[in-house]
Amino acid sequence: MTNATRIDWKVPLVLLFTSAIPLAAGIARLIGLSGNPEISTENARFVAAPFPVIVHILCVCLFSILGALQFSSTLRQRRTQLHRVSGRIVVASGILAALSGLWMTVMYPIPPELQGSLLYAVRVFVSVSMLISIFIALAAVKGGDIATHRAWMIRAFALGQGAGMQVVVLLSWMLLIGKPSVLQRDVLMGLAWLINLLLAEMAIHRWLPRNLNLHRGTV
Numbered sequence: 001m002t003n004a005t006r007i008d009w010k011v012p013l014v015l016l017f018t019s020a021i022p023l024a025a026g027i028a029r030l031i032g033l034s035g036n037p038e039i040s041t042e043n044a045r046f047v048a049a050p051f052p053v054i055v056h057i058l059c060v061c062l063f064s065i066l067g068a069l070q071f072s073s074t075l076r077q078r079r080t081q082l083h084r085v086s087g088r089i090v091v092a093s094g095i096l097a098a099l100s101g102l103w104m105t106v107m108y109p110i111p112p113e114l115q116g117s118l119l120y121a122v123r124v125f126v127s128v129s130m131l132i133s134i135f136i137a138l139a140a141v142k143g144g145d146i147a148t149h150r151a152w153m154i155r156a157f158a159l160g161q162g163a164g165m166q167v168v169v170l171l172s173w174m175l176l177i178g179k180p181s182v183l184q185r186d187v188l189m190g191l192a193w194l195i196n197l198l199l200a201e202m203a204i205h206r207w208l209p210r211n212l213n214l215h216r217g218t219v
Contacts, residue, residue, distance in 0.1 A: 023064060060093075069086060070087060101127045119189055
């Protein structure tokens with residue numbers, strides 16, 4: 001593996017690393033639901049209606065893993081067909097992840113101690129924004145506007161990766177300050193999505209234009 005290739009795969013590897021903990025938690029949730037779980041405040045809604053959370057976890061796994069790989073220019077340039085096929089899976093899984101996330105936020109009877117009014121509003125906003133971002137990206141690529149397509153898919157990916165940053169933010173708060181209150185937790189979780197969006201905008205404005213000029217013909 002050349003030095004350039006190592007650098008090219010750094011971003012996907014970092015994204016996969018930050019996704020590891022929430023993905024592992026999701027898989028553990030699926031395993032728990034497949035047996036005869038003891039019902040608690042935390043899982044009662046999932047036991048009563050498991051289908052939405054199963055769809056959400058499976059789609060988030062696909063979106064996170066395949067989405068991270070889309071950041072490799074090597075994949076886009078040398079494995080064009082693979083990039084396009086995996087990209088379609090990313091889009092489909094992203095739409096289903098956002099829809100199932102929205103459904104769970106609105107329809108599940110989530111106790112106030114697990115989701116306050118602020119977090120409810122943030123989750124609805126994030127789900128809707130993720131859907132809008134993906135559909136804008138789809139419209140752009142169909143029109144041949146690759147720059148807009150990539151920019152909006154990066155935004156959608158940032159929104160879909162909120163759980164990874166939430167682990168970092170919440171863990172940092174707990175180590176430095178202690179267990180957050182319900183309101184503090186809601187604010188911190190919203191902050192994690194904001195950080196992801198800021199990082200996405202930095203990537204779009206500092207990295208995307210230069211790379212797009214070099215590889216304008218690759219979707």
